[in-house]
Amino acid sequence: xxxxxxxxxxxxRAAIDALVHELSLLVDRPMRFMEVCGTHTMxxxxxxxxxxxxxxxxxxxxxxxxxxxxxxxxxxxxxxxxRIPGVTIATFGDMVRVPGSSGSLAHAMAEGARVExxxxxxDALHLAREVSPDPVVFLAVxxxxxxxxxxxxxxxxxxxGVENLLVHPAHKLMPPALDCIMSGGAAVNGLLxxxxxxxxxxxxxxxxxxxxxxxxxxxxxxxxxxxxxxxTLLARQVREGRSxxxxxxxxxxxxxxxxxxxxxMEAVFRPEDTEWRGLGVISGSGLTLRExxxxxxxxxxxxxxxxxxxxxxxxxCGEVLKGVKTPTDCPLFASRCTPQSPVGxxxxxxxxxxxxxxxxxxxxxx
Amino acid sequence: xxxxVILLDHGSGxxxxxxxxxxxxxxxxxxxxxxxxxxxxxLDRPAGRIAFTTDGYVVDPIFFPGGxxxxxxxxxxxxxxxxxxxxxxxxxxxxxxxxxxPVRTIEQIASSIAQATARARVSISAGxxxxxxxxxxxxxxxxxxxLGVVPDGVELSTKRARPGDRILVSGTIGDHGATILxxxxxxxxSGxxxxxxxxxxxxxxxxxxxxxxxVRAFRDPTRGGVATVLCEIASRSGLEIEVDEASIxxxxxxASACEILGLDPLYLANEGKCIAVVSPDMAKxxxxxxxxxxEGQEAAVIGEVRDGRPxxxxxxxxxxxxxxxxxxxxxxxxxxx
Ligand code: SF4
Numbered sequence: 001x002x003x004x005x006x007x008x009x010x011x012x013r014a015a016i017d018a019l020v021h022e023l024s025l026l027v028d029r030p031m032r033f034m035e036v037c038g039t040h041t042m043x044x045x046x047x048x049x050x051x052x053x054x055x056x057x058x059x060x061x062x063x064x065x066x067x068x069x070x071x072x073x074x075x076x077x078x079x080x081x082x083r084i085p086g087v088t089i090a091t092f093g094d095m096v097r098v099p100g101s102s103g104s105l106a107h108a109m110a111e112g113a114r115v116e117x118x119x120x121x122x123d124a125l126h127l128a129r130e131v132s133p134d135p136v137v138f139l140a141v142x143x144x145x146x147x148x149x150x151x152x153x154x155x156x157x158x159x160x161g162v163e164n165l166l167v168h169p170a171h172k173l174m175p176p177a178l179d180c181i182m183s184g185g186a187a188v189n190g191l192l193x194x195x196x197x198x199x200x201x202x203x204x205x206x207x208x209x210x211x212x213x214x215x216x217x218x219x220x221x222x223x224x225x226x227x228x229x230x231x232t233l234l235a236r237q238v239r240e241g242r243s244x245x246x247x248x249x250x251x252x253x254x255x256x257x258x259x260x261x262x263x264x265m266e267a268v269f270r271p272e273d274t275e276w277r278g279l280g281v282i283s284g285s286g287l288t289l290r291e292x293x294x295x296x297x298x299x300x301x302x303x304x305x306x307x308x309x310x311x312x313x314x315x316x317c318g319e320v321l322k323g324v325k326t327p328t329d330c331p332l333f334a335s336r337c338t339p340q341s342p343v344g345x346x347x348x349x350x351x352x353x354x355x356x357x358x359x360x361x362x363x364x365x366x
Numbered sequence: 367x368x369x370x371v372i373l374l375d376h377g378s379g380x381x382x383x384x385x386x387x388x389x390x391x392x393x394x395x396x397x398x399x400x401x402x403x404x405x406x407x408x409l410d411r412p413a414g415r416i417a418f419t420t421d422g423y424v425v426d427p428i429f430f431p432g433g434x435x436x437x438x439x440x441x442x443x444x445x446x447x448x449x450x451x452x453x454x455x456x457x458x459x460x461x462x463x464x465x466x467x468p469v470r471t472i473e474q475i476a477s478s479i480a481q482a483t484a485r486a487r488v489s490i491s492a493g494x495x496x497x498x499x500x501x502x503x504x505x506x507x508x509x510x511x512x513l514g515v516v517p518d519g520v521e522l523s524t525k526r527a528r529p530g531d532r533i534l535v536s537g538t539i540g541d542h543g544a545t546i547l548x549x550x551x552x553x554x555x556s557g558x559x560x561x562x563x564x565x566x567x568x569x570x571x572x573x574x575x576x577x578x579x580x581v582r583a584f585r586d587p588t589r590g591g592v593a594t595v596l597c598e599i600a601s602r603s604g605l606e607i608e609v610d611e612a613s614i615x616x617x618x619x620x621a622s623a624c625e626i627l628g629l630d631p632l633y634l635a636n637e638g639k640c641i642a643v644v645s646p647d648m649a650k651x652x653x654x655x656x657x658x659x660x661e662g663q664e665a666a667v668i669g670e671v672r673d674g675r676p677x678x679x680x681x682x683x684x685x686x687x688x689x690x691x692x693x694x695x696x697x698x699x700x701x702x703x
Contacts, residue, residue, distance in 0.1 A: 016685050034506035046630065055392025119551050119627075339695040350628070360689040 011223055016052075019228035020304035024054040026235035032187070033234050034057040036178065037194030038065035038351025039222050045356040047224045059231070060187075060323040062277065063177050063355035064194060066142040068321060069093045070343045071275040073306035074170050075100045075345070078139050080304050082166060087302070088132045089115045090124035091139040094349040096204050099342060121146075121153035128157070134262055137264040137298040140167045145196040146260035147171045147287055151268035154293060166298040169288050171269070175205050175274060176285035182213050185340035187323050190234040193228070195249045200265075202257025206245045214243045221249040244336035257333045268293055274298045277311065277345065278318020320353050327354040372532040377497030386495060390473055392546060394480040399456075399491045407491035409456060410503040412515045417452035420511035428475070428505055430549050432561030433542070435508055436478035440636060441563050442588065444486045444511040446521030448567035449640065451522045451574055455481065458492035465500045475506065486565040488512070503533050517587045520574060524643065526582040527603035530647035533669035534642040536569060536662045537562070539592050543634025544620040547627060558619040564638030570657050571572060573642070576655045580648030585641045590694040594667075595633040595641050596679045597693040606674025609691075611684045615664045632681075643671065 019099065035041060041061050044050060053059065063069045079100045082089045096105045096115065109115045114132075118124050124138040140150045150167065157165045174197050193206055198219045206217040216237035220230030230248040237243060247253055265287070274286025289297050299305055311318060314332050319325040327333050327346070337343040339355055346352035350359070367389050375382040392401060399407050423439040430673045433441075440457065447454045459479060463472065483490060541562040548559055566586065573581060587595040592614070608611055616631055622634060624631050644652045656662030679691040 011684060013684075013686055020686075042628075045689065047682040047685040048689035049680065049685065050688065051688040224687075340593070359692050 006077065011085045011225065016108045016228060017227045019232055020052045020226060022056070023232050023235060024099075024226065026232055026239060027054045027057045027296065028239065030056045030058075030074050031188045031189050031235055031238055032060065033192055033231065034060050034062040034188040035192040035194075035230065036062035036064040036174065037192075037197065038068075038131040039133045039196065040192060040194065040220065040227065041065065041220050041353060041356045043224070043227060043325055043353050044130050045360040048111060048360065049224060049227060052228075055237075059192070060326060061320065061356070062181065062191075063172075063321045063348050064321050065274070065346065065351040065353070066146070067092075067098055067349040068317060069172055069177070069276050069279075070095075070098070070102065070141055070170055070345065070355055071277045071306065072309050072311050074168075074274060076309060077304050077306045078168055078298065079103060079105055079108055081137055081298055081302060082108040082115055084112075085303055086116065086289060086303075088127065088134060088136045089113070089129055089139060090118045090136050091115065092119075092141065093117045094351075095139055097348045098166070098345045099312065099348075122156075126163060127159055127163045130161070133164065135164050135298070135301070137168055138168045139170065141170045141172075143172055143174050143194075143197050144200040144265070147305050148200060148258075148265045153266045154268050155294060157296075158293075162201060165297050167270070167289070168298045169286070170208065170274075172274065172276065173285050173287065175201065175208075176282050177279060178209060180285075181322050182209060182215055186209050189238050190243075192230050192234065193219040195219060195221045195226075195252060198253045198257065199250070200258045200261045203245050203247045203253055203255045203362065205257070210243050210245045216246075218246045219249045222250065226317045256353075275306065275308070276321075278321045312343050317344040317346045317354070320346055327357040330354070369468050370469050372463045372465060372469060372472065372497055374465050374499065377463065377495060383495065386472075389495075390469070390476050391493060391495075394476045394633060395490050397489050397491070399489065401495065401548055406565065407456075408432070409491060409513070410632065412455065413571060414515040414517055414524035417447050417450050417514040417516050418510065418511070419446040421446060422544050423508040423510070424504070425546065426504060427546075427549055428471070428575075430561055431545055431559060433563040433637075434475060434478050435506060436475035437482040438561075438563050439508040439510045440479055440482035440486060440488075441565050441637060443510040444488060444565045444567055445586045445640070447512050447514035448565070448570045449522070449586050450514075451520035451584070452485060452516045452530055452567075453571065454488045454512055454514045456489045456491040456513050456566055458494075458511045459490055460494040460509040461496065461497065462503050463497045463664050464503045464505050465497055467505055471505070474621040475508075479612065482565070486567065490532070513548065516674055517574075522581065522583050522597045524583040524585065524602040527599055527605055527643045527671050528582070529671055529673045530646045531582060531606060531671040532644050532646055533596070533599075533607060533609060533666050533671065534644055534649065534653060534656065534665060535592065535614065535668050536640045536642070536656050537635055537638070537664040538617045538620065539587070539614060539639065540616060540620045540624065540631035542637040544623045544629070544631070546635070547629065549622050551627060558617075559623060562636060562638035564661050566640050566661065569643070569656065569662050570640070573652055573655045577648050577651045578614065580644050582643040582645065582653050587597045587636045587639060591631070591633040591635060592641065593630075593679070593691040594693045596691060599641070599643060599671075600679050601677035604673065605671050607669055607671050608680045608682060609669030610682045612682075613668050615666050634689065
């Protein structure tokens with residue numbers, strides 16, 4: 001059996017009840033915070049935490065779902081790649097149902113495209129080594145959490161001479177995006193910072209936001225008590241007029257982060273300007289392959305480059321990702337857009353704000 | 367058998383088919399009705415109303431901890447009959463084999479079917495085998511249909527749920543789904559996980575006989591899991607259901623696998639569990655009757671039916687929060703970060 005840490009303390013009703021009570025005492029004015037991690041979005045929904053928040057307290061979702069922030073132009077490029085004869089796409093499951101400008105990877109699959117759902121980049125390497133002699137293109141979406149594993153896999157492919165493993169680089173870096181959203185005048189009073197991403201980039205990555213832009217930043221884990229603890233720390237900062245980086249997830253996150261993971265990532269990737277859904281192109285916010293790995297870039301190999309394109313008409317995913325709108329502000333929410341027939345990516349992934357909202361907060365049968 | 371892999375010829379209806387049927391199937395689960403090998407089976411007409419159901423089985427992998435596609439195909443259809451209160455009588459079993467499948471594999475599946483039918487005390491009265499070219503099917507697909515008899519006075523339907531009724535589950539949830547998904551993901555932490563595939567008709571009968579009139583409906587939460595079945599009960603009865611997460615039995619191995627794969631056990635398939643809607647005054651009795659049987663030892667009362675928004679299912683989470691449960695939609699996908 002794999003080791004399973006004892007997290008029961010972070011789920012105990014006594015701890016949770018005490019934190020909920022403390023939060024209710026701290027919230028003495030309207031407070032609006034943003035979570036920027038899809039795993040937080042899912043955990044809040046899954047544990048029904050919203051129903052425990054005091055009045056005048058709001059938690060909105062930011063650009064924390066890797067599938068949701070992937071621009072329409074990138075989704076289209078991935079689908080075009082899938083339609084090239086002989087190419088096998090290896091992807092995390094969530095990407096498959098994201099609607100592109102015409103059809104999705106699921107549609108391409110039904111028309112004969114080879115799309116394999118994988119659970120990790122190593123699965124893609126396995127496909128390239130053991131199963132397919134043809135090019136296997138891994139759709140590299142995700143943040144600083146996924147990028148080191150992808151980089152390590154590419155290094156392993158180099159070491160073992162597996163030449164048919166390619167990637168479509170679509171990784172995103174969290175700090176530039178947060179900086180971009182917040183510099184436009186923050187719509188929120190503080191950030192619940194992502195536990196997993198922070199484990200790599202370190203708590204120090206939020207210092208510019210806290211000190212430069214006066215935004216309280218608290219890193220939180222993913223158990224109900226972790227999240228509630230982080231939220232009480234945010235509320236306390238607001239009350240006391242402080243804006244600091246606080247780490248409420250010290251069992252996984254340090255001030256410096258994981259230097260080794262960053263080194264692996266930096267050995268393979270370098271920052272590039274990239275487009276985010278709803279946020280446009282943000283300078284230095286994406287990762288592209290370094291010179292030595294260029295022949296593994298599926299975009300150049302097949303000449304498939306993202307072409308700018310409008311988001312699906314009516315979909316306000318972009319505004320949702322900025323925390324300006326909530327899913328229920330979208331006219332399509334739960335009417336034309338449902339998890340069965342999603343219009344935008346936020347309704348596809350369980351980490352997406354719209355799907356999380358639909359699946360856990362709305363009426364049982366819309 | 368002369369061949370050690372299945373050939374297209376074995377599905378031709380000719381001599382090779384006859385050899386396959388007589389040497390593999392009739393030897394394992396033959397009976398006088400099946401052995402006649404006529405175009406259809408003739409059964410004596412039993413007293414009572416007839417229940418009739420059919421289901422296809424395409425599970426991948428075909429062998430998994432706790433069972434295989436053969437036992438699953440028997441239990442699944444037996445349970446569909448049992449959920450309406452029927453006593454299972456007889457099944458048909460129809461195979462589609464992929465060319466090249468080892469005959470040894472077919473023998474294992476046939477033996478497993480024979481064991482499962484013996485345990486469930488049902489006969490197989492009709493069957494079919496087809497072979498498709500390599501790559502046109504994945505190893506083996508099975509379809510089973512089942513006939514059962516519903517005793518007089520047994521009227522089970524989700525429409526009969528009433529405000530105040532209790533919701534019971536007959537044991538731990540998510541075991542089958544978690545087992546299959548971890549096997550399929552190639553993850554190596556499957557230790558301790560096993561499918562719960564099992565027949566439920568004896569459990570059902572002991573409840574129907576031991577607590578007459580107590581149960582409004584049984585449902586087996588297979589694909590879509592407990593959450594989807596609760597939504598169906600709420601919507602068919604036009605009532606609201608509240609369930610308490612802390613009272614839902616779950617094995618620690620299943621809970622851990624769900625955390626790692628990013629899955630919600632409420633949406634995972636079960637193959638040997640049932641949900642019962644029970645009148646409130648009899649809930650404890652029914653729980654006791656479940657506990658008295660091996661397949662119901664971990665049974666628990668998990669929720670209540672009430673007036674409210676018709677069709678809505680609310681979960682009181684272990685954290686004390688409230689959330690709505692929706693029917694499963696889309697594939698149960700792993701989280702990606
Ligand atoms: S509800 Fe659908 S259309 Fe509206 S913002 Fe969300 S994903 Fe886009």
